Amino acid sequence: MEYTPISPFMRPISHAHLSVIETPEGSPPGKPINKWELLRELSKAQAAFGVSERDLTVLQGLLSxxxxxxxxxxxxxxxxxxxKAICERLNGMPCSTMRRHLGRLIDAGLLVRRDSPNGKRYVRKYGDERVAFGFDLSPLYCRSEEIGRAAEAVREAENRVRRLREVVSLMRRDLAALAEFGEQMQPSLGLWDQLRDTAALTARALRRKLRLGDLEQYxxxxxxxxxQARNVIDGPETEEMITSDVRIEHHHHNSNKESLEFERGLEKGKEAGGVPDDPTGTPETSVEDLDRQPKPKIPLHLVTTSCPSLKTFYDGEVRHWHQLFDAACHIRPAMGISSSVWExxxxxxxxxxxxxxxxxxLERFADIRSPGGYLRAxxxxxxxGEFSCGPMVMALFGRRSAA
Incomplete structure (x- = not known):
C-alpha cells in the first residue's frame, strides 16, 4: 500500500496513533510464530499487558x-x-461488549485499526497489490518475544510460590509432630500448645492463595x-554430651575386633606421619567436623524414637549426632551400601x-530393593537441593504413632 493512514474513522486522533500505527512496539522476531501458542503465552502474561480473559477471548476470535x-x-x-461476524464467532457476545474489549486490546498495543475511508473493513486488489482495511495483528507478532519473556517470568514466580508453599506445608506438619512428641517428653510445658495452635493456623492459611511475601513470613x-522446639527437646542432653570424656568415648566406643584393629592402624599411621586408608570405606569425619557443621532441623530424639530398629542392630548408645554417625557407619556395610555410595x-x-x-x-529395609541405589538417588x-530427611522421619514417626 502506498500510504498508511494514521487517523481513525470518526474518532479523535491521539499520540497513541502517531506512535503505534507506523511503528508498532517491539521488533519482528524474523520467523513465523504459531498464533495459538502466542495466544497461550499472552494468556499466561496477561497481567503484564493489562488485559483480561474476556479481552483475550475477543483476540482469539480475531485470530480465528x-x-x-x-x-x-x-x-x-x-x-x-x-x-456481526466477530460476535457470531464469540458465541453471541453483545456488540457493545465486543467493541469495549477491542478497545482495550488496541490500548494495550496488541492490535492496530487500519480504517478505510468510509470506516468499512474489506480487502481490495489492484493488480498484484492487495490492500486490506481492518485489524492489523502485526503488533502482536512484533511483541512476541516480549510476551514470551513475560510469560516465562510468570512461570518462574509461580514455581517459587509453589515450592515455598510446599516447604511451609512440610514445616507445619513437622511442627504438629514435634508438639505431639514433645508433649510425651515434657507434658507440662506450654510451648507444645503454641506449636499446635501455630500449626492449625498455618493449615487454615494454606487453604487460601497466598502471595510470595506471605509465604516467606510463615x-x-x-x-x-x-x-525453639528442637532446642527444648534436644538441648539439655546435647550440652551434657559435649565434654572431653564423650569425645574420647567416641574414638574408643566400638569394642569389636575390627574397630580396635582400625584404631591401632590409625595410631600407627599418625606416628609415621601419614593417614592410613579406611578399610571400611567411610570418609574420615572427625567429631570436631561434625560439631562445626550445621545440625539438621529435626531433633535427634525424634530420629531415634522413630527408628527403633537401630537398637536391634547397634549396641551403642545414641544420644548425640556423632554417635548416630558412628551407628550409621557400623550398619551401612550390613545393609549392602558400598563405601563410594556412603561417601x-x-x-x-x-x-x-x-x-x-x-x-x-534400616527401618524400612524390607521394602527397599536396592539400598545402595536408593541412597544414591x-x-x-x-x-x-530437592531433598530433606525430615519427611522420611515424620512418616516413620506417624506410622509408629498409629500402630
Missing part, C-alpha cells in the same frame, strides 16, 4: 479469521471481519518455632543427614 496458523512471513496480517515464623551421600547431604537417611532406610536429589 486469520487464515494461516503462523503469524509472520510475507503474509499481510490484517483481518477484516464485520462486527516460613520464618515456623523455622523459629522449629528451632557420596555424606558429600551431598552432610554426615548428620546422611546418617539419618541410613537409619530411616537421594544423594542426587540432595545435590540438586
Amino acid at each position: 479469521f486469520f487464515p494461516d496458523d503462523a503469524l509472520g512471513g510475507n503474509a499481510e496480517m490484517v483481518v477484516f471481519p464485520s462486527n 516460613r520464618e515464623a515456623l523455622e523459629a518455632l522449629l528451632d 557420596e551421600a555424606q558429600r551431598c547431604m552432610g554426615p548428620e543427614q546422611a546418617s539419618i537417611v541410613v537409619v530411616a532406610m 537421594l544423594s542426587a536429589k540432595a545435590a540438586a
